[in-house]
Amino acid sequence: MAHIPRKRFGQNFLHDYRIIYDIISSLQARPGDHWVEIGPGQGALTEPLLKEGVHLDVVELDRDLVALLREKFKQRDNLRIHSADALTFDFATLADDSRKLRVVGNLPYNISTPLMFHLLDNASCIQDMHFMLQKEVVDRICAAPGSKKYGRLSVMMQYHCATELLFDVPPESFDPPPQVMSAIVRLIPHQQPPVEVHDVAKLNKVVTQAFSQRRKTLRNSLKTLIAEEDIEALNIDPTLRAEMISLSDFAKLSNLLQNDAA
Known part of the structure; x- marks a missing residue:
């Protein structure tokens, strides 16, 4: 059958x-x-x-x-x-x-x-x-x-x-x-990750929050996690939306998170 x-x-x-x-x-x-x-x-x-x-x-x-x-x-x-x-x-x-x-x-x-x-x-x-x-x-x-x-x-x-x-x-x-x-x-x-990430859970947290409201800029979508001046210090434009941010830059952003933000 x-x-x-x-x-x-x-x-x-x-x-x-x-x-x-x-x-x-x-x-x-x-x-x-x-x-x-x-x-x-x-x-x-x-x-x-x-x-x-x-x-x-x-x-x-x-x-x-x-x-x-x-x-x-x-x-x-x-x-x-x-x-x-x-x-x-x-x-x-x-x-x-x-x-x-x-x-x-x-x-x-x-x-x-x-x-x-x-x-x-x-x-x-x-x-x-x-x-x-x-x-x-x-x-x-x-x-x-x-x-x-x-x-x-x-x-x-x-x-x-x-x-x-x-x-x-x-x-x-x-x-x-x-x-x-x-x-x-x-x-x-990857045998070795393509970018340095201190904590994959924090990378996921930043990426998820950045894309949760795609039309918002990083300055607004990540404001509860990362200060605008800290984003600028990484040479990342805080007025960009998440869809313009590379894996490498997301890695840098996630590495800014303190342990209590994980």
């Missing part, structure tokens, strides 16, 4: 073989790689990945799909299936000392952002990540200062990772088709 996609799990199953081929090609999987697939669904990417000779762990929340995958791939000895919620799963337990994890997933749109930040908590054991996301989210992740799409997600993801939009995926590539365009993004965790 065919599995019926469940809206509560945000299930949109990829079935376009051309897109599947393009994704597998972009992954550049090699025999012996240790891959983790999040939300494998019915195994559209699982099967071609296994054929590359990788060691694969998959994390699936839907128990019916877990049963389907176990039956479909019962002959495969290079696959482990975890019936679990990826938002709470401890990905570090899958890593070993010899090789970092490579992560791929067609992420449900409603949990994509918290799931990416959950993974970044284990960034030290991750080599790279390739995700299918809503195109709007990918555009925000990759946006540069000065863009209307540039915001908190852009700054925080670019602090943690090198980001790259690979290609778009149209709605008709899925069953059922989503109402939006999707895209594939590549995220490579």
Whole structure:
């Protein structure tokens, strides 16, 4: 019996073989790689990945799909299936000392952002990540200062990772088709952060407050955190809006915060 996609799990199953081929090609999987697939669904990417000779762990929340995958791939000895919620799963337990994890997933749109930040908590054991996301989210992740799409997600993801939009995926590539365009993004965790940040929580605090009212200038949006003269002392124009401020300047602003402002 065919599995019926469940809206509560945000299930949109990829079935376009051309897109599947393009994704597998972009992954550049090699025999012996240790891959983790999040939300494998019915195994559209699982099967071609296994054929590359990788060691694969998959994390699936839907128990019916877990049963389907176990039956479909019962002959495969290079696959482990975890019936679990990826938002709470401890990905570090899958890593070993010899090789970092490579992560791929067609992420449900409603949990994509918290799931990416959950993974970044284990960034030290991750080599790279390739995700299918809503195109709007990918555009925000990759946006540069000065863009209307540039915001908190852009700054925080670019602090943690090198980001790259690979290609778009149209709605008709899925069953059922989503109402939006999707895209594939590549995220490579930085071995060393691109800027000096004393406390990532303070960076997140400054960035979140600066973008909470995008039309306000830094002088107004950050006035409860940082004095205007202190912003000017960093050679940052306090009359600019958050969308004009680079990651480097946000880092400088966050490093001004005292411990009692965290």
